[in-house]
Amino acid sequence: MQINDKSEVKEYAPNPQRYDDMVYKRTGKSGIFLPAISLGLWHNFGFVDNIQNAREVLRCAFDLGITHFDLANNYGPPYGSAEENFGTIYRKDFKNYRDELFIASKAGYDMWPGPYGNFGSRKYLIASIDQSLKRMGLDYVDIFYHHRPDPDTPLEETMGALADIVRQGKALYVGISNYQPEETQKAAMILKQLNVPFILHQARYSMFDRWVEDGLLKTLESNGVGCIAFSPLAQGVLTDKYIHGIPEDSRANKAFSFLNTDTVKNNIEKVKALNALAIHRNQKLSQMAIAWILRQPQVSSVLVGASSANQLKENVKALDNLGFTEEELKLIEGIIS
Numbered sequence: 001m002q003i004n005d006k007s008e009v010k011e012y013a014p015n016p017q018r019y020d021d022m023v024y025k026r027t028g029k030s031g032i033f034l035p036a037i038s039l040g041l042w043h044n045f046g047f048v049d050n051i052q053n054a055r056e057v058l059r060c061a062f063d064l065g066i067t068h069f070d071l072a073n074n075y076g077p078p079y080g081s082a083e084e085n086f087g088t089i090y091r092k093d094f095k096n097y098r099d100e101l102f103i104a105s106k107a108g109y110d111m112w113p114g115p116y117g118n119f120g121s122r123k124y125l126i127a128s129i130d131q132s133l134k135r136m137g138l139d140y141v142d143i144f145y146h147h148r149p150d151p152d153t154p155l156e157e158t159m160g161a162l163a164d165i166v167r168q169g170k171a172l173y174v175g176i177s178n179y180q181p182e183e184t185q186k187a188a189m190i191l192k193q194l195n196v197p198f199i200l201h202q203a204r205y206s207m208f209d210r211w212v213e214d215g216l217l218k219t220l221e222s223n224g225v226g227c228i229a230f231s232p233l234a235q236g237v238l239t240d241k242y243i244h245g246i247p248e249d250s251r252a253n254k255a256f257s258f259l260n261t262d263t264v265k266n267n268i269e270k271v272k273a274l275n276a277l278a279i280h281r282n283q284k285l286s287q288m289a290i291a292w293i294l295r296q297p298q299v300s301s302v303l304v305g306a307s308s309a310n311q312l313k314e315n316v317k318a319l320d321n322l323g324f325t326e327e328e329l330k331l332i333e334g335i336i337s
């Protein structure tokens, strides 16, 4: 996809104050600090989306001190197109700032036809990282994840492939995503034996999905691994956007979406109650939902999505009020449990 450079889009000069206000958190026991809020490119960055808008969101992110961009081989649609669009924007705007960026990719879900384009074989992972690097025009990613557990491939094979990807210089660190606590523990032990820096587990975590509290966060802590929480806004449900109905251009209303209108409708009473509490705290609901996750010490970063730069600006303002009183936490608990 082409970037329209004849438009009003000027050469990018990042905000010189970009590191002043962002909070950076150490990831587990590693040397890496991540911004408390990171940007994911799952939606809004594919060939079906507007690349000028995608470019604006990425520029806005970096200007706000967001140094971590999260991608995966299959983000789009179509698959691969978010990485390709990111590569196009990266070459124009971010090439000179490579060492200020922490860029992730992943493999583990369906990517190409046949038996070698899915799950967790060595064959799939090694081919996939090569494809991702080519699409993004990068020499290496900062972290490469196995995107989901594979029930059939031995964990030793999958973790061994991650280790070799690091040894080949194609990733600096490794991570896993969507692994249960027990699988995470096994993966951590294998990676330790292989002497590979395993620093992050990427897990869905929001007020509406708290499975990580049931053992995963403890497992991560005991292994010195950080948690990066994805879909912290339950894909937009934990904002005020659906309170008066389902907007035309919202994720719940889009094709290629994993959020359906029933999920929105089933949760709307809780959303309204949470929204009232957020207003009482002088916050937007999105900001309260992010702050609520960041109260967990094991969470290194909250990985948000954004369909506009304004959404991202709003979300980053969560950092202005991260504290909760005991009473507020009890009220939240009462609404969501």
Ligand SMILES: NC(=O)c1ccc[n+]([C@@H]2O[C@H](COP(=O)([O-])OP(=O)(O)OC[C@H]3O[C@@H](n4cnc5c(N)ncnc54)[C@H](OP(=O)(O)O)[C@@H]3O)[C@@H](O)[C@H]2O)c1
Pocket: 039, 040, 041, 042, 043, 044, 070, 071, 147, 177, 178, 202, 203, 229, 230, 231, 232, 233, 234, 235, 236, 237, 239, 240, 241, 249, 250, 251, 252, 286, 303, 304, 305, 306, 307, 308, 310, 311, 312, 314, 315
């Ligand atoms: N490892 C995995 O298996 C996995 C799975 C899912 C996601 N992820 C990662 O996590 C990232 C974030 O996931 P997500 O996009 O589901 O996160 P999310 O932050 O829960 O949802 C983002 C969506 O919420 C809406 N939104 C965000 N800020 C808003 C605001 N201030 N006001 C109103 N609406 C707002 C926007 O949707 P609208 O389009 O409706 O405006 C936006 O696209 C992904 O990009 C990806 O990198 C990883």
